[in-house]
Amino acid sequence: MQNKIAAIDALSQKARILPVIVINDPADVLPFADAMAAGGLKTLEITLRSAYGLDAVRLLRKxxxxLTVxxxxxxxxxxxxxxIEAGAQFIVTPGCTDEILEAGVKSxxxxxxxxxxxxxxxxAYRLGYRRFKLFPANVYGGxxxxxxxxxxxxxxxxxxxxGVNPGNVKAYFQQSNVMCVGGSWMLPSDVIKARDWAKIEQLCREALATLD
Structure with missing residues (x-):
């Protein structure tokens, strides 16, 4: 598990903010990712909240x-x-079951x-896990x-x-046990629907600037 912990540490340090992405139109995948990358977010979490998630991962990996996807x-x-088959470079879950934790140990x-x-x-600790997603952070104490x-x-x-947002993200980073944060506040659905990729780039850049 040590090498996987190190891998998560490396991608977290590089990412700082892990954008939580829902793909609702396959045509958006590349311009959307390019806008985020131009804004400084090059480590992407493509969620399986839509039918296009796995195809998006395959396309981005190719x-x-x-990018780290x-x-x-x-x-x-x-x-x-x-x-895994689609080419995921890391996997994130909203919760944990014994089956998923064991799959993660073997993978x-x-x-x-x-x-x-x-x-x-x-x-998870008994299986060697030392890095976690606190979710939903705003509900469970933040x-x-x-x-x-x-x-x-x-x-x-x-x-x-x-619940991570521009008003509290810096306070989260002041906690010594925070390695990165996840969120989608820099990806407003109306801006994505309008395909205003320049605005997405701007919002991603502003999100990272909040941490400095």
């Missing part, structure tokens, strides 16, 4: 090899296997499992939860996702 909203092992592709409680953490986790789980790092 046409944009300079992962798959999110993986709910079971069949989705896990499909994400060469790093898994960032979603957790919300100490029991979730301990279930910054206060991260501060509480820092006591008993001092060697863990988290990617809080859910």
């Amino acid at each position: 046409e944009r090899p300079e 992962g798959v999110g909203t993986v709910l079971d092992t069949s989705m896990f296997d499909a994400a 060469d592709v790093p898994l960032l499992p979603g957790i919300a409680t100490p029991s979730d953490i301990m279930r 910054i206060d939860a991260l501060k509480a986790f820092a006591g008993p789980f001092g060697d863990l790092r988290f990617c809080p996702t859910g």
Whole structure:
């Protein structure tokens, strides 16, 4: 597991913000990704919240090899296997089951499992996991939860996702156990629907600038 922990650390350090992406039109994939990359977001989490997620991953892995492309909203092992087949470079789940955690141990592709409680953490901890997605962060305590986790789980790092926004993202990064954050506030649905890729680029750049 050590090499997979190191891989997650490396992509988190590079990404800082992990955009949570829903593809609703296959024609949008490349211009959407190009706009995010131009704005500084080159590590992408393509979710399986639409029917086009896996095809988007395949296309990006072929046409944009300079990007780091992962798959999110993986709910079971069949989705896990499909994400691997599509070329996912990392996998993110909203929660954790024993089956998914065990699949992640066996796979060469790093898994960032979603957790919300100490029991979730301990279930994954015994299998060697040390990096987690706190989701939905705003519902399960946010910054206060991260501060509480820092006591008993001092060697863990988290990617809080859910309710992260321009008003609190900097405060999240001030927590020593935060390695990156996930979110979609820089990807407004109306801007995507309008295919205003210049605006997406601007919003991604502004999101990263908030951290400085």
